Amino acid sequence: MTTITRLDLNPILLQHIQRFFSAARTAVETSMKKDALSGGVAALVGNVIWAGSGFCSADRAEEHQKAYTGALISSLGDRFIAANDDELEQQALRALGALEKQLLKNYDPLLERIFERLQAHGLLGLSPGELNVAVWCALFPGFDYYSSQAELIDALGELVQGTRVAA
16 A cells, blocks of 8 residues: 655645636636526635635634635625626636635645645545545535536536535
């Protein structure tokens, strides 16, 4: 059984971060339609903030603040976002970019937390495919792992349109 090190985990984690945010941007760009309500975008952004609150926070107080902020945006954000589809799309893309930057700004502690979580659950000896899923689930709790980028974009597109709710 091969044991994974932090150095081995690094490219997997970076790939998942890039893959998620690339898919989220594509979902926003392709799913924004005149009949799509802003609630789906608010739900996506709110869910991403909430899911990342444990990884993008300097301390427990900030983590709790981000978790509650994400929940509020998911639930009430559509009432406060402009009705203009183009403006809404740009707001969503800017919010996703800011979240990605925040996640990458705290990358080293994030890598350490994911490594420790995998280690605590005895998951460092998994096959490459199983490790991909475990890292994804630790990084984006509530968002299913899809091996296909097209499936991930479709699932995130459903969140944007408000026809799917994150687990």
